[in-house]
Amino acid sequence: MSGSNDGSGTGAAGADKRPNELLASWFVRSGWSKGELARQVNRRARQLGANHISTDTSRVRRWLDGENPREPIPRILSELFSERFGCVVPVEDLGLRTARQAPSATGVDLPWTGPQTVALLSEFSRSDLMLARRGFLGTSLVLSAGPSLIEPLQRWLVPSPPSPRNPASPEQGGPPSPRESGPQAASRRLGRLSRPELELLETTTRMFRQWDAQCGGGLRRKAVVGQLHEVTDLLQEPQPETTTRRLFNVAAELAQLAGWMSYDVGLQPTAQKYFVLALHAAKEAGDKPLGSYVLSSMSRQMIHLGRPEDALELIHLAQYGSRDCASPRTQSMLYALEARAYANMGQPGKCKRAVRMAEDTFADAGDWDEPDPDWIRFFSEAELYAENSHSYRDLAYVAGRSPAYASLAEPLMQRAVELFAEDDEHQRSYALNLIGMATVHLLQREPEQSTQYVTQAMRVAKKVRSERVNTRIRKTVDNAVRDYGHLGEVVDLTEQLAAELPETVEAV
Numbered sequence: 001m002s003g004s005n006d007g008s009g010t011g012a013a014g015a016d017k018r019p020n021e022l023l024a025s026w027f028v029r030s031g032w033s034k035g036e037l038a039r040q041v042n043r044r045a046r047q048l049g050a051n052h053i054s055t056d057t058s059r060v061r062r063w064l065d066g067e068n069p070r071e072p073i074p075r076i077l078s079e080l081f082s083e084r085f086g087c088v089v090p091v092e093d094l095g096l097r098t099a100r101q102a103p104s105a106t107g108v109d110l111p112w113t114g115p116q117t118v119a120l121l122s123e124f125s126r127s128d129l130m131l132a133r134r135g136f137l138g139t140s141l142v143l144s145a146g147p148s149l150i151e152p153l154q155r156w157l158v159p160s161p162p163s164p165r166n167p168a169s170p171e172q173g174g175p176p177s178p179r180e181s182g183p184q185a186a187s188r189r190l191g192r193l194s195r196p197e198l199e200l201l202e203t204t205t206r207m208f209r210q211w212d213a214q215c216g217g218g219l220r221r222k223a224v225v226g227q228l229h230e231v232t233d234l235l236q237e238p239q240p241e242t243t244t245r246r247l248f249n250v251a252a253e254l255a256q257l258a259g260w261m262s263y264d265v266g267l268q269p270t271a272q273k274y275f276v277l278a279l280h281a282a283k284e285a286g287d288k289p290l291g292s293y294v295l296s297s298m299s300r301q302m303i304h305l306g307r308p309e310d311a312l313e314l315i316h317l318a319q320y321g322s323r324d325c326a327s328p329r330t331q332s333m334l335y336a337l338e339a340r341a342y343a344n345m346g347q348p349g350k351c352k353r354a355v356r357m358a359e360d361t362f363a364d365a366g367d368w369d370e371p372d373p374d375w376i377r378f379f380s381e382a383e384l385y386a387e388n389s390h391s392y393r394d395l396a397y398v399a400g401r402s403p404a405y406a407s408l409a410e411p412l413m414q415r416a417v418e419l420f421a422e423d424d425e426h427q428r429s430y431a432l433n434l435i436g437m438a439t440v441h442l443l444q445r446e447p448e449q450s451t452q453y454v455t456q457a458m459r460v461a462k463k464v465r466s467e468r469v470n471t472r473i474r475k476t477v478d479n480a481v482r483d484y485g486h487l488g489e490v491v492d493l494t495e496q497l498a499a500e501l502p503e504t505v506e507a508v
Contacts, residue, residue: 216465332357343392343395
C-alpha cells in the first residue's frame with residue numbers, strides 16, 4: 001500500500017517492525033479508542049488543511065504495531081496527546097520519527113536586527129497565506145520550550161544599537177538628496193506613507209482586535225496575516241524614522257494578534273512563531289510595554305500546554321523589561337498571569353501574593369495620567385476577576401480538587417460572568433468564564449449547576465469561532481461524564497454537545 005491518502009509511511013518490511021510500546025503507553029492512558037483517535041487525527045488534519053489525511057482504526061492499529069507514519073501525522077499525534085495530558089509530549093516520546101527541520105524554520109533563536117525581522121515576518125506571513133491551506137506550514141514548525149525558548153528571548157532586554165539615519169529619508173520629509181534624481185528619487189517619494197494612511201493602518205489593527213474578541217480567532221485570522229504581510233512590504237520601503245517605528249509597532253501588534261488567533265484555533269507552533277516575531281518587531285519599535293504584552297501571550301500559551309515554569313520565566317522577563325514604563329493596567333495583567341503560573345506550579349502562597357498585587361495595582365489604573373494603548377484595553381475589571389478566579393480554580397485542581405480553593409474561585413468567577421454578560425464585545429471571554437464556572441461547580445460536586453453553565457457556554461460558543469472554547473467545553477463535559485455520567489442532566493448534556501458543537505473544523 002502506498003498510503004498516499006492517509007499519511008502512512010512506507011516503513012520497513014513487516015518482519016523488521018516492532019510494536020511501538022511508547023505510543024501504546026500514551027494511547028492506553030488517554031482512554032481513547034482506536035476509532036476516537038482516528039477521528040481526532042482526521043479533525044486536526046482538516047484544521048491544518050491536510051485534507052488528504054483519512055485515518056481509520058486499522059491505520060491506528062498499524063501505528064501501534066510499529067509502522068511510522070509520514071508527516072503531518074507525528075506532529076498531530078504529539079499535539080493531541082499534549083492537549084490530552086496537559087503537558088508537552090514530543091514526537092520522540094511517542095516512539096515516532098519526524099523529518100529534521102532547518103533551525104531557521106523551526107527555532108526561536110532569530111537575529112535581533114530590523115532588516116532581518118522584516119524579512120522573517122514577510123517570509124513567514126507569505127508562507128502562512130500560501131501554504132497553510134495545504135497543511136505544509138504547521139508541519140514545518142516545532143514548538144520550543146524550556147531553555148531553548150527562554151534563553152534566546154532574554155536578548156529582548158539588551159539595548160538595541162542606534163539605527164543609522166538615512167540622509168535621503170529626512171525625519172520631516174524633506175526633498176531627496178541632491179545626488180539622487182529621476183527614478184531613484186521618485187521611488188523614495190513613493191515610499192513615503194502619509195499620516196492618514198498610517199493612522200488608517202493603526203485603526204484597522206484595532207478593528208481586527210475587536211473582531212477577535214467578539215468572534216474568535218477562526219473568522220479573521222487570514223485577513224490579519226494578509227494585513228501583516230502588507231505592512232512588511234511598507235517596511236521594506238524607505239520611510240522617515242518615526243514612520244518606520246510606527247510601522248514596526250503596527251507589525252508587532254498584527255503579529256501578536258496573528259499568533260493569538262493561531263493559538264485560539266489550535267495552531268500552537270504557528271502561534272509561537274508569530275509571538276517571537278512580534279517580540280522582535282516590538283523591540284524595533286522601542287515599545288517595551290508592547291513587548292511585555294507579547295511575552296504575556298506566550299506565557300498564556302505555556303500555561304495552556306502544561307509548562308507553568310516556562311510561563312513564569314516569560315512573565316518575569318516581561319515584568320523586568322517593562323518595569324519602568326508599563327502602565328498600572330499592564331502591570332496588573334502581568335501579576336495576574338504570574339499568579340496563574342504559580343497556581344499551576346502548586347505554590348499557593350506565591351499565587352495569593354500575586355493575586356493581591358494584581359488587585360492592588362489595578363486599583364491604581366484610574367490615576368494613570370497617560371491613556372492606555374488599545375491592546376491592553378481588554379484587561380478590564382471583568383478580566384481581572386476572571387484571571388484571579390482561574391488561578392484559584394487551577395490551585396484546586398493541583399491540590400487534588402481542593403474544595404477550599406474552589407470556594408475562593410467561585411465568587412470571583414461569578415462576578416466575572418456577570419460583568420461579561422453585559423459586554424457584547426468580549427464574547428469569547430464570556431464563554432470561557434461560563435466554562436470556568438462550570439468547572440468550579442464540578443469541583444464542588446454540584447453537577448446540576450455545572451451543566452447549566454455548560455449549556456449557556458454552548459450557546460455563546462456557536463457565535464464564536466474558537467477551537468479553544470470548543471475544546472474546553474468538550475473537556476468539561478468529559479469530566480462531568482467521568483464523575484456523574486449516570487445523571488440525566490449529564491446524559492442530556494452529552495447529546496446536546498453532539499448536536500450543537502459537532503467536531504468539525506472551519507478553514508483558518
